[in-house]
Structure formats: C-alpha cells, structure tokens
Amino acid sequence: MFIDEIKVYAKAGHGGKGAVAFHREAYITKGGPSGGNGGRGGSVILQADHDLNNLVQQFYVPRLIAEVGEGGMGKGKDGLAGKDLIIKVPCGTLVWRLKDTTPPIQKKMTSPDGDDEDAEENPFFTTGTSNRPVIRSSSGISAALEVDLSKEAEDAVKPSAPENKGELVADLTTHGQQFVLCKGGRGGLGNRNFATARHQTPRFAQPGEPGTEGDYLFELRIVAEIGLVGYPNAGKSTLLTAISRARPKIAAYPFTTLHPQIGIVEYLPDFKRLTVCDVPGLIEGAHNNVGLGHKFLRHIQRCKILVLLLDMAGTDNRKPWDDYKQLLKELELYDPALVEKPRLVVANKIDEPAAEKFLKQFKTKFKKVKVLPISAAFDQGMDKFKQTIRKEVEAAEAAEKS
Numbered sequence: 145m146f147i148d149e150i151k152v153y154a155k156a157g158h159g160g161k162g163a164v165a166f167h168r169e170a171y172i173t174k175g176g177p178s179g180g181n182g183g184r185g186g187s188v189i190l191q192a193d194h195d196l197n198n199l200v201q202q203f204y205v206p207r208l209i210a211e212v213g214e215g216g217m218g219k220g221k222d223g224l225a226g227k228d229l230i231i232k233v234p235c236g237t238l239v240w241r242l243k244d245t246t247p248p249i250q251k252k253m254t255s256p257d258g259d260d261e262d263a264e265e266n267p268f269f270t271t272g273t274s275n276r277p278v279i280r281s282s283s284g285i286s287a288a289l290e291v292d293l294s295k296e297a298e299d300a301v302k303p304s305a306p307e308n309k310g311e312l313v314a315d316l317t318t319h320g321q322q323f324v325l326c327k328g329g330r331g332g333l334g335n336r337n338f339a340t341a342r343h344q345t346p347r348f349a350q351p352g353e354p355g356t357e358g359d360y361l362f363e364l365r366i367v368a369e370i371g372l373v374g375y376p377n378a379g380k381s382t383l384l385t386a387i388s389r390a391r392p393k394i395a396a397y398p399f400t401t402l403h404p405q406i407g408i409v410e411y412l413p414d415f416k417r418l419t420v421c422d423v424p425g426l427i428e429g430a431h432n433n434v435g436l437g438h439k440f441l442r443h444i445q446r447c448k449i450l451v452l453l454l455d456m457a458g459t460d461n462r463k464p465w466d467d468y469k470q471l472l473k474e475l476e477l478y479d480p481a482l483v484e485k486p487r488l489v490v491a492n493k494i495d496e497p498a499a500e501k502f503l504k505q506f507k508t509k510f511k512k513v514k515v516l517p518i519s520a521a522f523d524q525g526m527d528k529f530k531q532t533i534r535k536e537v538e539a540a541e542a543a544e545k546s
C-alpha cells in the first residue's frame with residue numbers, strides 16, 4: 145500500500161503533578177515540606193528517515209500520543225518525565241496543521257458563556273450526512289437542526305484542496321531532521337518549592353500543564369531532481385530501468401505504474417548521483433479524475449527539471465504533438481509552477497518504423513522545442529540522455545543559487 149496523504153491526531157503528554165508531602169523522620173520534628181516535582185510530559189517528535197518511502201505507518205497508527213509525566217513523590221522525589229514519541233516519516237513530508245474542526249454547536253455547548261466568536265466563522269456542515277453532528281439532549285430527544293443545504297454545497301470540504309490544508313508547519317526533507325509536532329506539558333512544582341520563611345508549611349503544589357495537541361495532515365512530496373511525466377505506455381518505467389537499478393513493473397497496458405517509483409542514476413568517474421521519479425501516466429482530463437487523476441503530480445513538484453516523455457511511434461493511436469499539448473495543459477491545471485520548471489522533451493520508441501516520420505512532423509510543428517530521440521527498450525541514446533539531464537539539473541541549480 146502506498147500512502148502519501150494522511151490525517152493524524154497528535155497529543156503530547158501531560159506534565160505530572162507536583163506532590164504535597166512533609167518530611168517525617170524519627171527525632172526530626174517539623175521536617176518541612178518535601179513534595180517532589182512532576183515530570184514533564186513526552187513530546188511527539190517527527191524525524192525524517194531516508195529508509196521510508198511512504199506514510200503507511202501513520203495509516204495504521206493515526207493517533208500519535210506521547211507518554212504523560214509521572215507525578216512528584218514524597219521525600220523530595222521528582223516524577224519521571226514521559227518518553228518522547230519519535231515518529232519516523234519519509235524525507236519530503238510536509239506537515240499541515242488542520243483548522244479546528246470541532247463543530248461550533250459542540251463548542252457552544254461546552255463553552256460556559258454559550259457564545260463563541262469562532263462559531264460563526266467555522267462552517268461545519270459538509271455535504272456528507274455522516275459528518276453532521278448528532279445532537280442529543282439529556283432527555284434523549286434530539287433537537288431540531290436547521291441546515292442550509294445551498295450554503296453547505298459551497299462549503300463542502302475537500303481535504304486536499306490547498307485552502308483546507310490549514311497552515312504549513314514543517315517540511316522535513318533531509319535525513320535525520322527533527323520537528324517537535326506537539327510539546328509535552330511542564331511538570332508541576334511540588335510543595336517544597338513554595339516554602340518561605342513566613343509560610344513554612346505550604347499545603348499546595350502545582351498541577352502539571354497539558355501538552356499541546358491537534359489534528360495534522362501529513363503530505364509526502366518525494367524529493368527527486370528529475371521527474372518523468374508522460375502518457376501511459378510512453379515508456380517511463382522502461383526508461384527508469386535503463387538508467388538506474390530501479391525495477392518498476394513494465395507492461396504494454398496503460399497504468400502499469402500505480403504510484404511513484406524512484407531510481408538513482410550514478411555517473412562515473414565522479415560518482416555523482418541524481419534521483420529520478422517515475423510517476424503514473426497522465427492523460428487528458430486527469431484534472432477531472434480521469435485515469436488515475438492528477439494528485440500524484442505532487443511528487444514532481446520538488447523536481448528541478450521535468451522530462452516529458454512522448455511515445456514518438458504513436459503506438460496507442462495517438463499523435464505525439466497532441467500528447468505534448470495535453471501533458472502541458474494537465475501540468476498547468478495541477479500547478480502552474482510545473483510548466484515554469486526547465487523541461488526536456490524526449491521522444492521514445494525511436495526504434496519503431498513510424499517514429500521517424502512522426503518526429504519530423506513534431507519538429508516542424510514545434511520548431512523551438514528541442515527533442516531528444518531515444519529508445520529506452522533498446523538502449524539507444526541513453527548516454528546522451530543521462531548527460532543531458534545532468535547538465536540541465538546543474539543549470540537549474542546554478543539558476544537557483546544566483
């Protein structure tokens with residue numbers, strides 16, 4: 145299973161409470177206060193790890209709850225701190241803090257003064273009835289609820305829409321990078337901290353503080369330098385196999401690749417390494433969820449260059465120039481920044497007899513577009529392709545720096 149977007153709930157540990165205790169020992173009268181401090185609660189910490197490639201762990205354990213701190217004890221003993229919960233996530237994970245989704249009606253019921261300022265701003269009805277709150281009064285009769293369906297349709301929450309993702313709080317890109325998602329609560333002070341000359345027997349101690357908590361959305365955007373985009377069957381996986389040691393599934397039917405595949409291209413003699421990301425096939429109407437949709441394009445958002453792979457032989461009875469236009473259109477519809485990236489147009493299947501004619505026609509139609517002819521299945525043009533992507537990536541890096 146490949147999971148690249150998941151909602152989690154995280155809660156740091158509550159701090160332990162301070163103790164109220166007095167020293168008692170034979171022959172020592174008025175031993176004084178001796179209540180120890182509570183331990184701090186454990187924090188929820190995210191750590192980027194390059195050995196993981198998706199968020200499947202959070203799919204199975206979506207509630208990340210750290211240990212609470214132990215309470216203080218007598219004889220001046222402090223409680224143990226709660227253990228931090230370290231959660232490993234793949235490199236390239238973005239963390240969004242979701243908006244508070246508590247229905248305003250519940251807020252109203254819980255808030256003591258009965259009116260809450262946020263209540264009006266936070267529309268909680270969504271089109272699905274399962275998300276509507278069930279209101280039960282103490283007598284068991286449910287209260288009537290007025291729902292404005294026309295407004296509800298406008299407010300329908302799309303969790304992956306950028307405006308509903310909330311606030312971006314972290315981007316974990318490098319191996320070992322840590323981020324404290326929820327901070328553990330401070331432990332309370334025991335009563336020995338409150339003894340003064342004038343108040344020698346304090347019979348109170350501090351309670352621990354609660355840890356922070358919240359709903360978060362983890363989104364994985366693979367970190368790779370080069371992204372391979374193309375129609376299904378264009379030969380993206382074949383190309384990845386030819387240039388790296390990755391072994392994605394290759395077959396002559398569309399949508400063989402269902403989720404992103406990573407390959408590493410190594411250059412000799414300097415052992416330079418570049419990461420290439422092969423994504424599923426993109427087709428016309430992908431923005432309307434045709435085929436596999438276009439959400440997987442998030443994995444090429446971080447790429448420095450894009451390789452537009454075209455089936456120059458037109459094996460699926462499509463014309464390469466139509467594919468080219470459609471690919472650009474779909475990329476733009478997903479994120480206009482994708483068409484701004486430096487890109488390389490690569491003509492695959494050049495070994496097929498039809499390819500030569502199509503390539504000529506393509507070049508006359510798009511005079512300014514440079515096309516690199518290759519045959520991934522028969523290893524033609526691979527060296528040139530590898531060198532070109534390296535040059536393009538280096539140029540993109542230089543442009544980024546300047």
Ligand SMILES: Nc1nc2c(ncn2[C@@H]2O[C@H](COP(=O)(O)OP(=O)(O)OP(=O)(O)O)[C@@H](O)[C@H]2O)c(=O)[nH]1
Binds near residue numbers: 375376402425520
């Ligand atoms: N003749 C020829 N066939 C090729 C070439 N490259 C790939 N193919 C064939 O094209 C078919 C599809 O190749 P894939 O690599 O699975 O294509 P893909 O773009 O990854 O397709 P999806 O994963 O479905 O998006 C396979 O049958 C390959 O053998 C090539 O250079 N020449």
Ligand SMILES: [Mg+2]
Binds near residue numbers: 380381392
């Ligand atoms: Mg494939």
